[in-house]
């Protein structure tokens with residue numbers, strides 16, 4: 001689940017613990033800030049901020065450095081301020097992306113910089129235990145590669161290609177991940193890894209990844225559409241991930257775009273996923289092109305093959321048609337297109353934009369910029385790690401908590 005980071009309620013923490021948490025949160029949200037800025041943002045006195053910062057520095061949780069020249073103007077003309085950031089190697093977060101056909105693992109430092117990565121093809125749909133075992137093995141390999149002390153791991157985030165019950169964390173397979181009905185992946189993975197585990201739908205994780213690290217940085221209202229073997233969307237609304245009442249929000253892959261289309265894995269007919277997954281696009285041209293799957297589809301597009309371009313354009317039009325309603329209803333500032341099909345770039349984006357303009361209100365369409373993600377196939381795994389990084393201030397504060 002995507003949980004917002006909150007300051008724990010006062011009875012559980014002393015004043016000094018709370019101040020420490022506020023300072024760490026401020027440094028986490030605004031890396032490279034001065035003590036004066038932290039004081040302004042937290043409402044704490046300059047003296048309290050300095051004292052807490054000194055304590056965090058001696059615990060090696062934050063680092064201090066001189067502002068570079070270009071920063072001096074921002075801080076005024078006086079003495080060169082020293083800036084504070086979290087010490088990147090003080091702790092690490094693991095991201096795990098479980099798609100229908102792959103498992104990807106990343107280890108990030110506190111600054112979100114990947115220090116190791118592992119990937120493996122996998123038959124995920126019918127095999128939860130084998131998939132989670134594989135994810136565990138990949139995590140161990142990544143930690144070894146990066147020489148990370150497992151005691152410094154704050155937790156693992158998982159992005160998984162299925163709706164998730166927000167109350168129980170159980171998979172609501174609904175035909176989308178058939179062998180996983182009722183499995184609680186966070187509990188399963190926590191048992192294997194021995195660290196806290198957070199779970200999100202993969203498109204929600206992708207949205208968070210692009211919002212925190214990628215093309216959607218600083219954007220409060222955005223939609224991330226993932227066009228892969230599964231098609232789905234993740235929503236960031238008013239600066240926060242939005243999952244809906246039962247964790248199903250954003251399932252744009254199962255919006256009907258062809259009333260007489262193919263039967264979908266969810267049991268309905270003509271869902272967007274039957275039209276706009278890379279496999280569905282390749283299928284459109286398989287009777288006129290030899291082996292159109294995977295890489296070849298994209299090389300045909302790059303070479304300007306009219307048949308491949310037409311197949312991608314039709315998929316883009318269907319995506320835009322489904323998105324037009326979403327754009328009207330939610331009025332986003334940005335639509336980020338990710339997943340493998342995003343590699344078709346403008347051949348895909350132009351028809352999406354055209355369909356949005358044709359089928360939504362002019363004001364809403366004009367506001368919604370449509371771009372490809374900047375993280376490529378790592379959006380989901382980085383977003384999964386971000387689930388843990390978002391909780392890092394509380395975890396770091398806990399390490400230096402004043403004994404009661």
Ligand SMILES: [Zn+2]
Pocket residue numbers: 253254255264265266267268271273
């Ligand atoms: Zn469907």
